Amino acid sequence: MLSYLRENTGNWIIKIFLGIIVIVFVFLGVGSFGSKRGNSIATVDDEPITMKEYQQTYKSIVDQYRAQFGKELNEEMLKALNIKQQALDALINQKILLAEADKMNIKVSAKELQDALISFKAFQKDGVFNMDQYKAVLSRESLTPESFEHLQRISMREGKLRSVLMSAVNVSDIEARNWYRFLNTKTAVEYIGFDPKKYTDIHPDDAQIKQYRAEHTDQYKSEPKVKVLYLNFAPEDHKVSITEAQIKDYYDQHPKEFQIPETVEAGHILIKVDEKATEDAVKEAQKRALDIYDRIIKGEGFEALAKKYSEDSSKDNGGYLGRFEKQQMVQPFADQAFSMKAGDISKPVKTMFGWHIIKLISKENASTLTLSQVSEKIRQTLELQETQNAAYLKAGEAFDAVIDGDDLDQVARISGKPIMETGEFPISGEGLDMPDRQEFAEIAFELTKDNISDVKQIGNSYYLIKVVQKIDSTVLDLDQAKDKIIQDLTENLRQAKAKEEARLYLEKTKETQSLAQIAKDHRLELKTTPLFSRNGTIEDIGNSPEFIQAGFSVNENQKIFPEIIEAPTGYYLVGFKEKKIPDDSEMTESITDLKQQIAQRKQSQAFQSWITELKKRYTIEYDPQLLN
Structure with missing residues (x-):
């Protein structure tokens, strides 16, 4: 055992x-x-x-x-x-x-x-x-x-x-301050992007298709498949009795699980303001918001004004935002909304997005579900935990027999489980008649032939799996693979075209040292990012650590990053725009907290x-x- x-x-x-x-x-x-x-x-x-x-x-x-x-x-x-x-x-x-x-x-x-x-x-x-x-x-x-x-x-x-x-x-105060500056320094860059998707006029001919297929034969094969025998140890095979005392214990020991937080139902009218906007632009947006607020107070309909003036996607629904908890909204907005009464209209509130006029529709106070309200749910939770534990123990006992050298037939007899047999299936699990079939298939493909696996948890059940047949993939002929080859080759040619154009324009920057000039001379679109931090993301670029690193590499002395940046959305030339280094007066965390974080690292x-x-x-x- x-x-x-x-x-x-x-x-x-x-x-x-x-x-x-x-x-x-x-x-x-x-x-x-x-x-x-x-x-x-x-x-x-x-x-x-x-x-x-x-x-x-x-x-x-x-x-x-x-x-x-x-x-x-x-x-x-x-x-x-x-x-x-x-x-x-x-x-x-x-x-x-x-x-x-x-x-x-x-x-x-x-x-x-x-x-x-x-x-x-x-x-x-x-x-x-x-x-x-x-x-x-x-x-x-x-x-x-x-x-x-x-x-x-x-x-x-x-x-x-x-x-x-x-x-x-140990961590010194100087080290903590330097770490804060490093983490919170922000930069903005200008960039020219080359998106492969824009090169829609690329269509490979037959000669290119045949050559690509010859160079990438291994990429175009039939799916490998496996066939397995398995034992299934499911929670449903076990019966347990949950006492009222167990339910009460669970309720007492998990109070947060049964707490319903305070929520509000609200709508808003948003007048957007860019985070980098000048003080005059912020005041102008505030004036527009105040004018709308005055019209609401004088009796005009909130929903109608939201549809006409709001600059948020909720405008189509009259500004309606639905019901939400406090932590789901940015703090100034949430603080205002949760301080209001049903029917109230707020004066414009400033957040990172702009000025909001908030209408509170209803409010639900925080509460705690009673034991009687959640008793059945707790019973089901405990039943699943105990039956799942029983299934795992049963599977563990069966695997003990495997360790002792028993084959699957003997293990099945010992555990009282029928041996289940699959047909041939690919790693996607297509053709398997079971829940979580892809996870089952992926595990099966990891196993060696004729060996019994250790206990595998898939969904709520546990399995012992034995691969009895492995069917290798075979090379597809040209007709079978042609559609996929054309798709892949077209994408590769578009990528190559985008990268080559980026390279040509990067060469031109050596003469001008200005992305703005390159964009103007060649009718390219020059964009500017908002300020971003080292651990930030840039919405239009996607997840690209290379772009972030390039952004922090350029400066007043090196205006243009000397290499092409490849990101999920294409290829980019990156140039310096501005950098903002925080000083000690902007520190939002205490020195003690920072030192603790650094010490842990x-x-x-x-x-x-x-x-x-x-x-x-x-x-x-x-x-x-x-x-x-």
């Missing part, structure tokens, strides 16, 4: 109640207790890392990302995050940290452990530690006090070790450097196939 740690990370409740410990679980691999049992897949100075530890660490990290990203987390993101390497690194780091803690004689006393345990709100009733509550919470997760306290002691030792190492990290860097150096002193061995 898998160790109790494996059994207990499948449930989401403990991850919510014991948030601090969860982070340690992930970092420490959620499995050092009894880690010398089982099959070793790596060693750190002869200290083994077992397959069970690795599998549980992998799942714990995935669970943490799922909690962070929710349904947005997909297999592509998981691959990019390199979870396998993260899991192995976490376990290697664990072994090294515990070894170093031993060398430094870092221990946790019984009193320190007791103080930590009684501070957990999950174990308290009426603000005081309660032994029955403590045992009940752990029991629901199949944890014993001994096993939980063992893990807590490990996490506290690791925390002490970090504190010792990080105590030498420096501590993280120092810790990683320390771990990297330590690894050179330890003999670390593992099978590289583990990461494939």
Whole structure:
């Protein structure tokens, strides 16, 4: 059987109640207790890392990302995050940290452990530690006090070790001010763009198509496919009974979940003002807004005036914005709207967008849903958590049999599950009759033929999957691939044309040193960005760190960036417009807060450097196939 740690990370409740410990679980691999049992897949100075530890660490990290990203987390993101390497690194780091803690004689006393345990709100009733509550919470997760306290002691030792190492990290006031200036310096640039989409007169001929196909044969193949057998461990296969006491506990321990924030329903009339507008332009826009406000006060209809004068997309609906919470709107607007009564019309309010005249339609005060109102929802939540945990435990038991050498037929008999068989399917999952079919397919394509996977969570269910057939892709003939070849070749030719024109005009800037002159001479459109920061984005350009970097590279002495910038929306020539460096009087954060932020960054860097150096002193061995 898998160790109790494996059994207990499948449930989401403990991850919510014991948030601090969860982070340690992930970092420490959620499995050092009894880690010398089982099959070793790596060693750190002869200290083994077992397959069970690795599998549980992998799942714990995935669970943490799922909690962070929710349904947005997909297999592509998981691959990019390199979870396998993260899991192995976490376990290697664990072994090294515990070894170093031993060398430094870092221990946790019984009193320190007791103080930590009684501070957990999950174990308290009426603000005081309660032994029955403590045992009940752990029991629901199949944890014993001994096993939980063992893990807590490990996490506290690791925390002490970090504190010792990080105590030498200091940040000066000068460093904090320089960091503030670096982060908050803004620049604006002028630019000429070359959008490949504008070159609509490009049409490849047959000779170009044949040549492109010959040069890119590997790009035009049929989709590879796989065929698999699998066991499905679903929450629906398990029945649980949720007590009223459990529902009450959940309600008491998750008060924020049942709070309904204050909301208002409002409309507005917006007179836009550019952020870089002169003082006179701001006053002129304010005067226009005041004139409209006066007309409303004198009896003209708000909605009619909004349709006629508002410069926001909501004008078509008479300025109607709908219902919203306070944090959903910019602060000056929200502060005004939430201070009003239903039916009120505000005087013009200035925000980064311009001047707003606000009409408050209705207001709903903050409230808390009662236990009776949410009891059934909580019951469903707890039922899903417990049945999902039961399904995971069942899948874990089945995988134990795999580790012991049983084949899929034997595993199916042991677990009482039927073996399901798919037809051939591509990585898109097309043809699979199941929810989350693309995720299932992507996981299947990662597996090697004839090997049974470890436990895979897909949606709310868990799977053991065995690939029994892999069908390689084959090269498509010209007729089969022609439409796609024409599409790709046309895009490539347009990209090349845009880049070549950008290059030619960049050469011309060496003579004029002026993008404005180039634009005027050749009838090109010269645009100017608003001021942007190093971590900002530019709406018309898209996500382009290269464009941002170029913007901060140009200055009064180097007016034009010497290279073409490639961005998602095309190719660009970039020139200097202005730069705004904040002074100390503009600091919106305290020196103390800035120093804390910098210290955390420096501590993280120092810790990683320390771990990297330590690894050179330890003999670390593992099978590289583990990461494939």
